[in-house]
Amino acid sequence: MPEVTARGLRFHVQECGTGPPVVVFVHGLAIDNLSSFYYTLASPVAEVGARCVLYDLRGHGLTERTPTGYGVSDAVADLFAVLDALGHYRVHLVGYSFGGAVALNAALAHPGRVAGLVLIDAHGPGDGPGWNEDFLNRLAQSALKLEHERIADQLLAFGERRMSRVAATADALLNRTTLLDDLAAMDPVRPAQLTTLSCPVLAVYGQHSDVADAGRLILRHVPDCALHTMAGHTHFVLPAGTAEILEVLLPWLAHHAGTRVPAAGAAR
Template structure:
């Protein structure tokens, strides 16, 4: 398993090289996934392959405590996630500017990374990203309520053991992972302390941003706030979709993301982006 130790933490990393030749110095596109049950596989099976096929070097990693990366007791706030990201890129030898493609909570990491290190971030693709909000507490409330309820169920109903006993290996193991993260680390406390990215901060985002949100998403307001506040922002709203656009709207997402990346990085635009047959 490819691993990089950054800031003393072991991270699981997968790299997809651009296919074919003619890319001596390909643009680097880094994928940042969402929370708890999410891991790099959500991008591995959707956007990363086509992005690599278009001529970029796709770098995927599991956030601290997620997927096959090390689960530490603490360090789940935005500042640590940003520091992890750049330390990991340093470890991989990617010291130049990169594009970040983020889903859900990964958007918090990506936005804060762009603000903290404008010299290292060339552009952002934010899919259903959390983070932008007018006031503290606004964006975290629903998420923390959901995670809090899950924490209780996992701890008191021994959900993981019960699922495993009846032979539901996938769900049982997912519940065990969630239990370990939610009840065994400082994740919830760290998330509660994460500040939103307010309009004044969004106005300081120096790189181009592509924001994609589902029409019926609970987070859709964050997309409108990005469009209003970020100087160079394109917003694409996916009709009929809610929060799960990455998994359920992959083909349409690629039709938007690949041309945008091509415009900003010089990668190829497939003739038929839709359908996944690239």
């Protein structure tokens, strides 16, 4: 398994394609890992001439699980430590859901290292109290169900090995680490901060996503921003919306990162 050690932790990393540019993919929480990008966006982005970097966040996929350290600031520090270990300095970031919050905060913390941002149904931006209350409530409900209904064991008893393992990982993260507390302590990225973003941003949000307001805040306040709304989609735009995302992502990368312009209809 390809891995790097960063901040004393073993991170599972996959790289493909040759660059520059370097495009780094940051996945979502709990049930997610790098495979959601590995099977969808990474190969087509590598094909147009980018070095793609995918890694499993702390406690996710095949990266080590620690008891603590799941807040966004630790995730940003982990990201740059992984990039340092791989020898990448200036990169484009593609983040989905919580991975979008990580990417956005990374660009604000180190503007010199982030050349562009692609935020796919990203959490993070907010302009009022309770900005992530629904999100936290849903995660807390999942945590209770996973523990009290012993969902992982039940799925395994029914012969559903794959879903059982996904549930077991989510159970371990939500019930046996500080992840929920760390997320509850997270501050939103406020409009005043969004106005300071110096890199170009492509925001892609599902029309019926519960975090679609974040997309509207990004469009209103980020100086150099394009917003693409995916008609009929909820928060879960991957893998179902892969072809549509590629139709906006590949031309955007060609313009802002200097990758090759994809042939018409090349996106699957």
